[in-house]
Amino acid sequence: MNKRPITAVYKALPDLCHRELGHLPPRNFALRFGASEDLVLRLDVLRKLQKHRGCVNTVSFNTDGDVLVSGSDDWRVILWDWQTGSIKHSFHSGHSNNVFQAKIMPHSEDRSIVTCAADGQVRHAQILENGGVDTKFLAKHQGRAHKLAIEPGSPHIFYTCGEDGLVQHFDLRIGVATELFTCQPIKDRRNYMPVIHLNAIAIDPRNPNLFAVAGSDEYTRLYDIRKYKWDGSTDFGQPTDFFCPPHLIGDDRVGITGLAFSEQRELLVSYNDEFIYLFTQDMGLGPNPDFGSPKSMNSDAGELGSALSPSNVDGDEKIIPQVFKGHRNCETVKGVNFFGPKCEYVVSGSDCGRIFVWKKKGGQLIRVMEADKHVVNCIESHPHSMVLASSGIEHDIKIWTPKALEKATLPKIIEQKPRARGWMYRIASPEDLMLQLLSLPRRRLRTENNGENSTTDQDLLQLLLTFNANSDSSNDDDDDNDDDDDDDGDTTSHHDLFC
Numbered sequence: 001m002n003k004r005p006i007t008a009v010y011k012a013l014p015d016l017c018h019r020e021l022g023h024l025p026p027r028n029f030a031l032r033f034g035a036s037e038d039l040v041l042r043l044d045v046l047r048k049l050q051k052h053r054g055c056v057n058t059v060s061f062n063t064d065g066d067v068l069v070s071g072s073d074d075w076r077v078i079l080w081d082w083q084t085g086s087i088k089h090s091f092h093s094g095h096s097n098n099v100f101q102a103k104i105m106p107h108s109e110d111r112s113i114v115t116c117a118a119d120g121q122v123r124h125a126q127i128l129e130n131g132g133v134d135t136k137f138l139a140k141h142q143g144r145a146h147k148l149a150i151e152p153g154s155p156h157i158f159y160t161c162g163e164d165g166l167v168q169h170f171d172l173r174i175g176v177a178t179e180l181f182t183c184q185p186i187k188d189r190r191n192y193m194p195v196i197h198l199n200a201i202a203i204d205p206r207n208p209n210l211f212a213v214a215g216s217d218e219y220t221r222l223y224d225i226r227k228y229k230w231d232g233s234t235d236f237g238q239p240t241d242f243f244c245p246p247h248l249i250g251d252d253r254v255g256i257t258g259l260a261f262s263e264q265r266e267l268l269v270s271y272n273d274e275f276i277y278l279f280t281q282d283m284g285l286g287p288n289p290d291f292g293s294p295k296s297m298n299s300d301a302g303e304l305g306s307a308l309s310p311s312n313v314d315g316d317e318k319i320i321p322q323v324f325k326g327h328r329n330c331e332t333v334k335g336v337n338f339f340g341p342k343c344e345y346v347v348s349g350s351d352c353g354r355i356f357v358w359k360k361k362g363g364q365l366i367r368v369m370e371a372d373k374h375v376v377n378c379i380e381s382h383p384h385s386m387v388l389a390s391s392g393i394e395h396d397i398k399i400w401t402p403k404a405l406e407k408a409t410l411p412k413i414i415e416q417k418p419r420a421r422g423w424m425y426r427i428a429s430p431e432d433l434m435l436q437l438l439s440l441p442r443r444r445l446r447t448e449n450n451g452e453n454s455t456t457d458q459d460l461l462q463l464l465l466t467f468n469a470n471s472d473s474s475n476d477d478d479d480d481n482d483d484d485d486d487d488d489g490d491t492t493s494h495h496d497l498f499c
Helices: 008-020 026-034 037-041 430-449 456-480 494-498
Strands: 043-050 056-061 068-072 076-081 086-092 099-104 112-117 121-127 133-140 147-150 157-161 166-171 176-182 198-203 210-215 220-224 241-243 256-261 267-271 276-279 322-324 336-339 345-348 354-359 365-370 376-381 388-392 396-402
Touching (some): 056 376, 068 099, 076 112, 086 133, 157 198, 157 210, 210 256, 220 267, 345 376
Parallel strands (some): 056 099, 147 198
Antiparallel strands (some): 147 157, 198 210, 336 345, 376 388
């Protein structure tokens, strides 16, 4: 006689009985059931939110989780009631290029929204009592501003980072930006990389004094805002810690596109042309690591297994971060996120147009979902329930809930071979070239103030050579993709200049 397979529903029955008998607190029951793999395997599209007329580059839930804010290549910001699919507010952001990030400030009755964009501007939008919207310019980066991070629970304070390497601190009560520092590369790379082009910034939710930034090299840098002297009397540019997988130390071909902190203070890092890694606090390289001594440069990333447990470490051997693989991250600036009531899962988009879901513990891939005809860039987890919002090159936003009657299975073909494109250093259009050229005087001034030799001439030569090489590459790509007229999301194309 064949036994019926034990499903998550049957596994939940003892917990349900224990809850009814008072042996299991209701909150613990909800958290345990909410983290069920069964729910992940039943995720399906609840609805598509359709109003934008360009790639949707950012989606974010408010603190309560009942409102979703989005920003797009159409320069507009929309606040959605995602449960009904209706629009609460829609307004022009005030930006003059693609909106890369939009977030609702906490405890603001969903009336205060901050944005950053490809024009480098950082702006604040205030929804008025009469339904109108007042947008205000706050500051500007020299180059594109990809990401911003809000201090947890604060209705006033947030940070931004940009391709100029600058990290800025904002307090909406005074409306003035404080330039904290410009992120510098390690010393032996400063001749050809004057600054780190920053793509990601994240704040530790358990300790908001700590924030991490990452971009066009292999290192994630952790800073402590308490070390900053607001009178500018100290050099705040030195990180308190560095994070990098041992086999990537010294590899100047990779960069970082996404960062996320878990509620357990773990740090998730997504690399382009590589994989996703999970770091615990004890995996840092320290404030002054030996950059000249790459560790295990020839090691296979696939061998970086579930080595988070101290039992897997012998003697003084460095703890290896957990790796998550299977997706492809080469074409655009992709985010990465945790998912589940206690961050039990890791989620990411991919160049193949699919969403990948892994178990955080062990790194097992359990779900692959078709989510875009081209590329998935953004995955946002609901703050309180098993709901996801995703967006990419298509002009809609997809809301995912565990509503499917049947559990999904993994497709037979999963592995995505990374396709090196060098986009992290790519200058794809005349606009990109001009933005980089305009930033050179600023870099030169900062370098001279630090008492170092200016490398502006080398910077200019490198920019021109890169633009020429990428123009040739773009022409080759155009020949291969004459029928593809879609935008590329969080990138800049020639089409963007004339539409």
